[in-house]
Amino acid sequence: MTTLLVIAKEPRPGRVKTRLTPPFTPEEAAALAEASLADTLDVVARTPARRRVLVLEGAPGPWLPPGFDVVRQCAGGLDERLAAAFAGCDGPALLIGMDTPQVTPELLTVDFSDCEAYFGPAEDGGFWALGLAQPDPSRLRGVPMSTPRTGAAQRARLTGLRVRQLPPLRDVDTAHDAALVAKAAPGGRFAAELARLAGAGR
Incomplete structure (x- = not known):
């Protein structure tokens, strides 16, 4: 079976989702980031996996469900941190971030029997998922993030x-993204x- 990796930051004001401010305050942006992370981890927890790993910058909080190993992110750029996450895996692995709370267990249930990689493009030109049958950190190091x-x-x-391609998904980066993603996963x-934030006068 596949190891599922989630790379994430502890949802602390001023440290996450800074492109949501404005219109949101740093505290509101952190609350949205925490909700996105909680949704993502819940989906991963419901997806069949050999192992579930949270590759975390910061400290775990009450949003972390049982069944996850927590690994601290290494130093360096995002490419180095992603490479290190794969380097810690033995066997097939699929990595996602914390910015696609609309993801589903069906999207994350991958089968490497007829392929060697999975790639999930993001609508902003990035990618939301990367899977490798044989994790090779050199396939990530040096990629401009x-x-x-x-x-x-x-x-x-x-x-x-x-390579098998997964459907494109939208990352939550801006307030416009947030509205569209919420509509996709109501x-x-x-x-x-x-x-809740909209109801509070946002």
């Missing part, structure tokens, strides 16, 4: 592998938190 070309650069690193904590 947080640019409109990040997804294309990462996809190019998979050249030579049999029953989650993220949508509820966004509605």
Whole structure:
């Protein structure tokens, strides 16, 4: 079975979802980040997996469900941190972030029997999921992160592998993204938190 990795930051004001401010305050942005992370971890907890690992910058909180190993993120750029997350795996692994609370167990239930990699493009030009049958950190190191070309650069690193593409998803980066993602997953904590903030006069 596959190891499922979630790379995330502790949802602390001023440290997460800074592109949501404005219109949201740092505290509100952190609350939205916590809801997004909680939804993501809940989906991973409901997905069949060999192992579930939270690769975390910061400290765990009450949002962490049982059944996860927590590994501290290494130092360095995001490419190095993603590479280190895969380096800690033995066997097939699929990595996602904390910015797609609309993800489902069906999307994360992958089968490497007829492929060697999975790639999930994000609508902003990045990627929301990356899976490797044989985790190889060199396929991530040096990929420029947080640019409109990040997804294309990462996809190019998979050249030579049999790749299956997952559906594109929208990351929550801006308030516009937040509204669209909440609409896509209306029953989650993220949508509820966004509605609560709107009801408070946001």
